[in-house]
Amino acid sequence: MKTKIIFTIVALSSTFLFSQKRVADIFFENFSYVKAAELYKETVKRGDSSMHVLTRLGDSYYNNSDTENAALWYALALKKYDKINPEYIYKYIQTQRSMGNFEEADKWLVQFKDIQNDDSRVDELRASNIALYESLKNREGLDVKTVNLDINTPYSDFGPYVFDNRFYFASAQNTENAIYSWNNEPFLDIYAADIKPMNDGMDSISNPIQIDFKGKDRKNVHEASVAITADGKTMYFTRYNVNKKNRAVYDKQGTSNLNIYRATKKDNGNWGDIIELPFNGVNFSTGHPALSPDNKTLYFVSDREGGYGQTDIYRVSIDGDTYGTPENLGPKVNTEGREMFPFVAKDNTLYFSSDGFLNLGLLDIFKTDVLNDANANVQNLGAPYNSGFDDFAYYINNDTQKGYFSSNRPNGKGSDDIYGFIAQPCKQVITGTVRDLKLLTPLSNATVQLIDETGKIVAETTSTENGLYEFDANCNQKYTVLGMKADYKDDKKDVQTTNVTDEKQTADLNLTPLINDNEIVINPIFFDFDKWDIRADAAYELENIVSVMRAHPNMVIKIESHTDSRGSDSYNLKLSDRRAKSTQQYLYSRGIATERIESAIGYGETQLVNECSNGVKCSKEKHQENRRSKFIILSGAN
Structure with missing residues (x-):
């Protein structure tokens, strides 16, 4: 025994x-x-x-x-x-x-x-x-608004840079300049323009004025690519290699290479005292200057010997008027192709253009954290910054996520145009109403969770007095919205967001009440044939009973188990009683005190709810109505 x-x-x-x-x-x-x-x-x-x-x-x-x-x-x-x-x-x-x-x-x-x-x-x-x-081709997760700037001309406009609420760029718009035979456009000048915020979040750029470096020969000299120190007193820019008479100097192949120069701001606001930097050279180009956030390092592009490709990005230390030895940024950044137009953002992220990494065609804009982490990889910014054409000279304000880039993509105004952008996460709203499924009335204070595709809970809120809830969600994502409230069964809805910013997705939740008058009502719990063991699906339903009784610590119930009329009366009575007591034992195993279940009794087929008694032919569905377990509340429901 x-x-x-x-x-x-x-x-x-x-x-x-x-x-x-x-x-x-x-x-x-x-x-x-x-x-x-x-x-x-x-x-x-x-x-x-x-x-x-x-x-x-x-x-x-x-x-x-x-x-x-x-x-x-x-x-x-x-x-x-x-x-x-x-x-x-x-x-x-x-x-x-x-x-x-x-x-x-x-x-x-x-x-x-x-x-x-x-x-x-x-x-x-x-x-x-x-x-x-x-x-x-289509980077998801970001809503990037771009605009072709009003200051663009039928000529080349590129190289945006912002300092002290002034917009600097290079342009070939001055038709009084000599014509550059490479592209049959006038030689480039540097311009400064006004910046004015607009209601749509973008900035308006207007009233460009050419920066006049005194003594410059206007016949055959390019000037472009600006970087200004934090104190506003020093400007680095790119210019053709020139002699003391400001005439272009050519190497043996007949090429006038680029050099970086330094200008100082005068008390009258003009730029002067032009000085050529010591690491320039006659037989190679040095250009496209960019400053580190602390102004202690100057980044630039050069095709000097010892590089990895056609043009590489270098850096050199700055100590007052003294410059260190140029250092190649190495193979994490430079390739056998062209690396050009570096820019270092406030967060020390390096942006540059290249045709040597995986791209959409020609020059693409890339970013990397290599200045903070030597092992960091390069990432293509994707569309809309990049296209199948040359995309370059990227600038961004980390604080506002506004910026600019240059491109010769189709449908522009000139050979190169400057585009403004504002980048924001593409967001949508998932909203809905939580209701009582039986009464269809709004449920307040219900817990609602937003769950991503991996199953992680990414947000949680409670429904308002009118049963409303709302979540901000990412675009192009699959979510599940789950609603919960004490004395109710959970409800969940799947939601798929689109790629349209600010679009609303609706997912109403209908929670099934577990307490109906004096009874806790759950879905039918099923047993295997001739068995009374609690199956997993039955236990899942019984957890609703556990939840209700935990929410009402003084609640006392009794359990009734009923069968249909098939089988002998005595067999059904015994089987239902065993199932009732098995149900009782499960609740005990889940921490429900014994005194809170007054009884667990099986009634067999003695309390049928329809006409399907012995000898009456009925459908499976009609018989199912009689196979039920009841959890009757005796006290403590409030």
């Missing part, structure tokens, strides 16, 4: 172990991570520390942004199992970085790289250039 009792307990324990894990899975798959974590932890306590359970526990916390608890369970999984999906290693690395444990993160990063290098996806990564190329 004792052996039989022990066997029964062990069997029952095993059943509950399996049941809880499956129920936890159902909650996890429905984004109920708190409930899933609770059930997974109980499963661990009962002896199941499988990889599935440990990693699901980690994910339950990770998706709720609880990195500390996520790290705990991921660490246990990584310690216990040698072969594990590398995605869990990656998530563990992320949790360590989040908590500042960089040494631990780096340790696992080595293993992650080793595993991924042996991964079959390596071939896919090699082939991903095609997909990357396609993605460059």
